[in-house]
Amino acid sequence: MTGEVGNNSFLRVEGITKRFGGFTALDKVSVDVVKGERFGLIGPNGSGKTTLINIISGVFRPEAGAIRFRGEDITHIAAHQRNRRGIARSFQIPRPFRSMTVLENLMVGQDFAAGDASLHSRDRAHAILQRMGLGAAANALAGRLSQVELRKMELARAMAAQPQLLVSDEAMAGLSSSEVDEVLDLLLGLSADGITIIMIEHIMHAVMRFSQRVMCLETGKIIALGEPKDVMANPRVQEAYLGA
Amino acid sequence: MRGNDVAFAFGAMLFVAAAALTTFLVGNEYPFFAGYVILQYIVLAVAWTILGGYAGYVNFGASAFFGVGVYTSVFLAKAFGAPLLVQIAVAAAVGGFLGFAVGLLTLRMKGIFFSIATIAVTIIIDTFIVNWKYVGGAAGIQVVRPPTMAPFESYVKMLFVVQAILVVIAVATARYIQNSRIGRGLQALRDDELAAECSGVPTLKLKLLACVISGALMAAAGAPSPMYLQYAIPVAAFDLNYSVSALAMSLIGGTSHWLGPVLGAVLLGVTQQWLTVNISSAANVLLLGVMLVVFVVAAPRGIIGLFVRKKSEKTP
Numbered sequence: 001m002t003g004e005v006g007n008n009s010f011l012r013v014e015g016i017t018k019r020f021g022g023f024t025a026l027d028k029v030s031v032d033v034v035k036g037e038r039f040g041l042i043g044p045n046g047s048g049k050t051t052l053i054n055i056i057s058g059v060f061r062p063e064a065g066a067i068r069f070r071g072e073d074i075t076h077i078a079a080h081q082r083n084r085r086g087i088a089r090s091f092q093i094p095r096p097f098r099s100m101t102v103l104e105n106l107m108v109g110q111d112f113a114a115g116d117a118s119l120h121s122r123d124r125a126h127a128i129l130q131r132m133g134l135g136a137a138a139n140a141l142a143g144r145l146s147q148v149e150l151r152k153m154e155l156a157r158a159m160a161a162q163p164q165l166l167v168s169d170e171a172m173a174g175l176s177s178s179e180v181d182e183v184l185d186l187l188l189g190l191s192a193d194g195i196t197i198i199m200i201e202h203i204m205h206a207v208m209r210f211s212q213r214v215m216c217l218e219t220g221k222i223i224a225l226g227e228p229k230d231v232m233a234n235p236r237v238q239e240a241y242l243g244a
Numbered sequence: 245m246r247g248n249d250v251a252f253a254f255g256a257m258l259f260v261a262a263a264a265l266t267t268f269l270v271g272n273e274y275p276f277f278a279g280y281v282i283l284q285y286i287v288l289a290v291a292w293t294i295l296g297g298y299a300g301y302v303n304f305g306a307s308a309f310f311g312v313g314v315y316t317s318v319f320l321a322k323a324f325g326a327p328l329l330v331q332i333a334v335a336a337a338v339g340g341f342l343g344f345a346v347g348l349l350t351l352r353m354k355g356i357f358f359s360i361a362t363i364a365v366t367i368i369i370d371t372f373i374v375n376w377k378y379v380g381g382a383a384g385i386q387v388v389r390p391p392t393m394a395p396f397e398s399y400v401k402m403l404f405v406v407q408a409i410l411v412v413i414a415v416a417t418a419r420y421i422q423n424s425r426i427g428r429g430l431q432a433l434r435d436d437e438l439a440a441e442c443s444g445v446p447t448l449k450l451k452l453l454a455c456v457i458s459g460a461l462m463a464a465a466g467a468p469s470p471m472y473l474q475y476a477i478p479v480a481a482f483d484l485n486y487s488v489s490a491l492a493m494s495l496i497g498g499t500s501h502w503l504g505p506v507l508g509a510v511l512l513g514v515t516q517q518w519l520t521v522n523i524s525s526a527a528n529v530l531l532l533g534v535m536l537v538v539f540v541v542a543a544p545r546g547i548i549g550l551f552v553r554k555k556s557e558k559t560p
Contacts, residue, residue, distance in 0.1 A: 057442055058441075058442075059438065059441075059442070078441070078446070078448075079441045079442050080441050080442070080443075080444045080445055080446045080447065081446075083442060083443060083444035084444050088442075088443075089442055091438075091439065091442075095436045095438065095439035096435070096436070096439075097431065097432045097435035097436060097439065097440070098435050098436075099431060099434070099435050099500075100428075100431065100432070100435065104428065107428065108428055108429065108432045108440065108443050108444075108445060109443045109444060111425035111428055111429065111444075111445075112425065112429060112443065112444035112445050112446070113444050157443060158443075160443075161443065161444050
């Protein structure tokens with residue numbers, strides 16, 4: 001597990017540029033995420049956060065640049081293969097498999113995950129659900145969950161494939177403050193297990209509490225990267241959020 | 245699971261044995277002539293469900309695959325005098341290949357665009373056959389049945405048993421898919437393709453697989469048709485009615501379980517045969533339309549949906 005290729009190249013984003021027509025969503029973005037890190041990604045709406053996540057998880061292909069994961073260039077491989085290599089994500093707007101139960105939602109991730117089949121059992125899915133506080137909802141239809149349950153299920157489903165890198169895209173949006181704390185504790189627990197986590201979030205106190213490093217994007221460019229306190233104190237970040 | 249498999253295998257054998265036995269017990273040929281059509285619709289509906297139900301890609305091109313099966317047989321019979329089993333096997337292979345090609349070209353489209361593309365495929369292949377003189381062109385072609393094989397006393401009775409075996413193959417395939425991770429992957433991509441892909445489901449591969457299997461079974465269902473009718477004509481072989489029937493039977497029976505299209509095909513097939521004999525062949529098209537409307541309104545999950553315990557009633 002402890003990188004044959006060195007800890008520093010766990011996830012490497014190299015000069016990623018992504019355009020939608022004439023609009024440049026990401027402009028030569030480069031960053032390294034270290035193994036085991038809790039990495040916060042912030043920025044105003046439309047700054048390119050979700051686009052970056054989509055490129056890391058394989059939903060979009062960049063116009064220029066490369067994504068390396070554990071030393072391997074994964075820029076051009078399909079999303080499902082990245083999932084098998086250990087990159088899992090949740091979605092900003094939950095995307096459950098509505099016709100399935102919560103447990104079955106997790107088993108989709110397990111069915112197609114790489115690795116030992118004995119790990120992909122119903123029991124393990126149950127254990128993940130217990131841990132995420134969804135044990136009681138295991139046999140409920142996913143389409144009927146509440147908002148906070150859907151958020152948790154998104155994370156649980158991502159965990160079912162036993163990822164090494166978890167990308168959480170605004171898992172706390174629209175939740176009450178006690179629910180935010182609940183989800184935050186779950187993420188901190190996963191991090192304690194050694195999973196590297198990239199968290200996109202607008203809720204600042206959550207980002208501050210969670211992240212070891214924070215990166216702020218604005219109009220597709222990195223305007224600050226470093227310790228949470230320093231990034232928050234950065235005048236450009238304050239300007240981006242509050243307006244000049 | 246294991247016990248279920250044994251029960252299913254036993255049931256399948258019993259079904260084929262019963263079909264074979266009745267051909268010796270019942271002298272009149274008509275019940276087998278009508279029964280063949282119903283069995284053929286079961287294969288079509290079950291095959292349709294694999295792509296249209298499990299994966300949620302609504303295919304209006306069942307008649308394209310059916311017709312390809314018909315004309316594969318016509319060609320093989322005329323060119324090589326190939327026996328029936330070879331006709332069916334090659335038709336299945338051609339249908340599977342066509343499914344792969346159509347899938348590659350159209351599976352990146354979604355919803356109604358995919359469905360329209362499948363209609364276009366039917367028209368293209370139909371036009372091709374209409375202009376292919378060797379297999380009869382627009383005027384159709386007479387097909388001479390080989391002598392009846394022992395132990396069957398008539399060719400139609402033999403075809404009835406052959407189609408019954410195709411039913412078992414189709415149902416066993418659909419059942420296997422439904423209970424395997426392929427089925428769960430298809431269901432996941434039907435619900436949300438992007439989320440499925442990001443959960444590790446190889447969505448394009450699974451959709452292509454569903455296209456190939458569905459296409460192969462539909463073409464196989466059509467392959468014995470020239471021998472059954474002793475005639476083949478594009479207007480009948482590519483009749484849009486096959487597409488509409490396969491879809492209607494699946495939806496009426498319910499697409500969440502392999503038993504759904506079987507029930508739908510039996511219900512509609514039997515009623516259609518009865519109407520054709522007692523009223524007119526046009527009446528069965530009317531019935532199809534009325535039944536579809538009734539079920540979409542009253543039982544959107546089909547017959548099977550009325551029996552399968554609703555998971556949705558359990559709330560967390």
